[in-house]
Amino acid sequence: MxxxxxxxxxxxxxxxxGRHRRVVGTAMGVTVALALIGGVLLSRRVPDxxxxxxxxxxxxxxAVPPVASAIGWNAALVARDDTTITVYAxxxxxxxxxxxxxxxxxxxxxxxxxxxxxxxxxxxxxxxxVSGTRVPLVVSLQKPxxxxxxxxxxxxxxxxxxxxxxxxxxxxxxxxxxxxxHCDEGLCQGYNGPNGSTLFAGAGRTVGGASSAAVGxxxxxxxxxxxxxxxxxxxxxxxxxxxxxxSLRLTPSEGETFSLKQFRAELARLRWT
Numbered sequence: 001m002x003x004x005x006x007x008x009x010x011x012x013x014x015x016x017x018g019r020h021r022r023v024v025g026t027a028m029g030v031t032v033a034l035a036l037i038g039g040v041l042l043s044r045r046v047p048d049x050x051x052x053x054x055x056x057x058x059x060x061x062x063a064v065p066p067v068a069s070a071i072g073w074n075a076a077l078v079a080r081d082d083t084t085i086t087v088y089a090x091x092x093x094x095x096x097x098x099x100x101x102x103x104x105x106x107x108x109x110x111x112x113x114x115x116x117x118x119x120x121x122x123x124x125x126x127x128x129x130v131s132g133t134r135v136p137l138v139v140s141l142q143k144p145x146x147x148x149x150x151x152x153x154x155x156x157x158x159x160x161x162x163x164x165x166x167x168x169x170x171x172x173x174x175x176x177x178x179x180x181x182h183c184d185e186g187l188c189q190g191y192n193g194p195n196g197s198t199l200f201a202g203a204g205r206t207v208g209g210a211s212s213a214a215v216g217x218x219x220x221x222x223x224x225x226x227x228x229x230x231x232x233x234x235x236x237x238x239x240x241x242x243x244x245x246x247s248l249r250l251t252p253s254e255g256e257t258f259s260l261k262q263f264r265a266e267l268a269r270l271r272w273t
Contacts, residue, residue, distance in 0.1 A: 067121070068101075068119045068120055068121050069119065069120070069121070069122070070117065070118070070119055070153065070154050071089050071090075071091070071099060071102060071118040071119060071120045071122070071154070072089070072090060072092060072118070072152055072154040072155055073087040073088055073089045073090065073104075073116070073118050073137075073152050073159060074088060074090050074134070074152075074159050074185055075087070075088045075134075075159055075160055075161075075162065075185060075186055075187060076088070076116070076150050076159060076160070076161040076162065077161075077162050077163075077164065077187060078145055078150075078161060078162065078163045078164065078165075079164050080164045080165055080169070080273065081144075082141075082144035082145050082146065082165075083140055083141045083142075083143070083144055083145070084138060084139075084140055084141075085114075085116065085138070085139050085140070085141065085145070085150065086136050086137065086138050087104055087116050087118065087136070087137050087139070087152075088134040088135070088136055088137075089102050089104070089118045089120065089134060089135045089136075089137055090132070090134045090135075090184075091122055091132050094122065094132070095128070095131075095132075096124065096125045096128035096131050096132075097122050097123065097124065097125055097131060097132060098122070098123055098124075098125040098126075098131050098132070098133075099120050099121070099122060099135050100120060100121040100122070100123050101120055101121060102118055102119065102120030102135050102137060103118065103119055103120065103137070104116055104117070104118045104137035104138070104139050105117055105139065106139050106140075106141065107153055109141065109142060109143075110148075111148070112148055112149065113148055113149040113150070113151055114141060114145060114148050114149070114150050114151065115151045115152075115153050116139055116150065116151070116152065116153065117152075117153035117154075118137060118152075118153075118154075120135075132184075133182055134182065134183075134184070160186065160203075160204065160205050160243070160244055161244075162186075162187045162203040162244060162246075163241075165273060166203075166221070166223075166241050166244075166246050167201055167203070167246060167248075168201075168248070168270035168271055168272055169270075169271040169272070169273055170191055170199070170201070170270070172271055173270065173271060175193055175194055176191040176192070176193045176199055177191060177192050177193075178190070178191050179191065179192055183202075185204065186202060186203055186204030186205070187201075187202060187203040187204070188200070188201070188202045188203075189201050189202075195252075195253055195256070196252075196253025196254070196256070197250065197251060197252050197253055197256075197258075198250075198251045199248065199249070199250050199251075200247075200248070200249040200251070201246075201247070201248055202246070202247045202248075202249075203244055203245065203246045203247070204244070204245060205243060205244065205245070206240055206242075206243050206244060206245045207245075211228070211238075212228035212229070212236075213228065214226045214227060214228055215227050215228060215229070215260060216260065218237060218264055218267055220237060220239045220246075220267070220272070221272035223239040223240075223241065224239065225237040225238060225239035226238050226239070227260070227263070229249075229263075231257040231258055231259055231260070232257050233251070234249050234250060234251040234252075234258075235249070235250050235258060235260065235263040236248065236249040236250075237267065248267070250263055250266060
């Protein structure tokens with residue numbers, strides 16, 4: 001009996017030790033599993049924490065593009081249809097600047113005036129030698145301009161407005177082809193013509209002062225023009241319409257000449273509408 005009791009106690013003690021070992025082993029397994037899970041969670045959170053870090057104090061902010069502002073225009077050309085208007089936007093006296101993405105719009109149309117506004121960005125020019133070139137912008141009116149005043153939204157003094165109807169229709173004359181060029185104010189356009197000759201059409205505000213001696217007059221459409229010039233250089237005719245003076249200058253090719261009679265004949269061949 002004692003032997004059996006000792007054996008039973010021994011077996012009970014061993015069962016207890018076994019259960020204790022299994023509990024300890026299970027607890028250690030759970031602890032290791034939790035540690036591994038925690039490590040995975042931490043490893044997943046680290047990138048999130050990194051992306052939410054505030055920017056360094058040394059970070060350079062992105063450059064803010066210039067804000068569009070009101071831009072003036074210093075001349076306008078009214079097309080033959082009297083509803084299409086081209087205004088020439090300019091950066092004015094600003095040196096080494098260019099006008100970027102300009103836009104023109106009609107902001108007012110009444111029985112007495114039409115107001116055209118231009119907006120755009122003025123930026124530093126990449127090449128100062130060709131900076132500041134005027135930009136032509138086109139707007140359309142709801143009805144013909146007629147005798148209404150054309151005004152710039154940024155200026156109290158209306159810029160000069162020129163009319164294609166006061167100039168010959170060189171676009172329909174296949175003998176003359178326009179070539180590129182620009183002027184800082186007023187209106188100017190050059191054309192290449194027969195036998196190397198050139199024709200220059202211009203317009204600007206009428207100003208006083210000395211002028212070349214007139215050698216004759218000629219009918220220019222419904223106007224009368226004054227002729228100046230010499231056969232070996234060039235001939236020019238000028239005529240006034242209100243406060244605007246229009247002109248045409250014909251220059252022969254190098255080494256050639258144009259007589260006054262030839263100049264008159266050339267003017268007569270031009271189409272006036």
